[in-house]
Amino acid sequence: xxxxxxxxxxxxxxxxxxxxxxxxxxxYRHNLNIIHNDEYVSPSGHFFxxxxxxxxxESDALLTELNSTLPNAEGITFRLNPKRKKNIVVMVTKEHHxxxxxxxxxxxxxxxxxxxxxxxxxxxxxxxVSKFGIPFHYVSHEGRSREEHEEAILRTLAIYExxxxxxxxxxxxxxxxxxxxxxxxIVNIHHSFLPAFVGANPxxxxxxxxxxxxxxxxxxxxxxxxxxxxxxxxxxEVDHRHxxxxxxxxxxxxxxIVLSQALKLVFSDRVFISGxxxxxx
Numbered sequence: 001x002x003x004x005x006x007x008x009x010x011x012x013x014x015x016x017x018x019x020x021x022x023x024x025x026x027x028y029r030h031n032l033n034i035i036h037n038d039e040y041v042s043p044s045g046h047f048f049x050x051x052x053x054x055x056x057x058e059s060d061a062l063l064t065e066l067n068s069t070l071p072n073a074e075g076i077t078f079r080l081n082p083k084r085k086k087n088i089v090v091m092v093t094k095e096h097h098x099x100x101x102x103x104x105x106x107x108x109x110x111x112x113x114x115x116x117x118x119x120x121x122x123x124x125x126x127x128x129v130s131k132f133g134i135p136f137h138y139v140s141h142e143g144r145s146r147e148e149h150e151e152a153i154l155r156t157l158a159i160y161e162x163x164x165x166x167x168x169x170x171x172x173x174x175x176x177x178x179x180x181x182x183x184x185x186i187v188n189i190h191h192s193f194l195p196a197f198v199g200a201n202p203x204x205x206x207x208x209x210x211x212x213x214x215x216x217x218x219x220x221x222x223x224x225x226x227x228x229x230x231x232x233x234x235x236x237e238v239d240h241r242h243x244x245x246x247x248x249x250x251x252x253x254x255x256x257i258v259l260s261q262a263l264k265l266v267f268s269d270r271v272f273i274s275g276x277x278x279x280x281x
Contacts, residue, residue, distance in 0.1 A: 009053065032054065038050045103128070218232045219278075
């Protein structure tokens with residue numbers, strides 16, 4: 001059946017002359033209307049392009065012609081995604097500020113995603129989630145090894161088959177086996193301006209160093225703690241009058257905004273992964 005919705009074409013590979021010309025020419029020949037186009041060439045000569053278009057077409061025929069038309073198609077990859085909301089599950093522990101921000105944006109159709117469920121290792125936030133009519137799953141870690149706990153979470157996630165997991169202050173380190181189930185599909189908010197102050201108690205670390213700005217970082221999760229590709233960051237000014245508790249309070253405002261900004265980019269298919277870097281178009 002022909003596809004007749006708005007779509008996003010993602011392309012990356014070695015740069016060469018005429019790539020934009022050839023790709024847009026194929027779309028033109030398929031009678032498709034380009035709504036928006038962004039491209040970037042890295043210093044190493046790697047080409048990235050995001051093209052949003054509309055019209056009726058056959059996906060297989062379009063991709064076949066794209067691969068056959070480009071003069072140097074070897075090494076170039078194409079991804080063709082319908083422009084639609086993503087299905088997500090949010091994972092939390094006890095802190096409410098990031099989750100509350102996502103729930104409100106979801107309720108007012110500002111998230112560009114459908115929250116299928118919220119999963120937590122504590123039941124503290126269940127009353128909040130219930131106000132929004134979203135399923136809440138309490139999967140306790142107590143009395144379980146890390147592996148046993150994650151197996152229980154995976155059984156819950158299998159009910160929903162989410163496209164992305166969002167760690168909205170989920171305060172447990174995930175094992176490589178768990179992360180490998182969702183490659184580049186787990187987004188975390190870290191309460192510091194990475195790569196500074198990784199790990200626990202970043203605001204205490206920042207206070208002890210006498211920093212003049214604090215920040216937050218949203219990144220994809222990989223198998224290195226707090227070192228996945230960075231999607232979005234922001235900062236807030238502080239001074240010597242701020243205690244570690246003051247910094248944590250100000251930091252929460254930054255965290256929830258940065259997480260929301262990063263998710264908007266991810267859910268609109270604007271993020272490419274290149275090594276351990278996120279290229280945002």
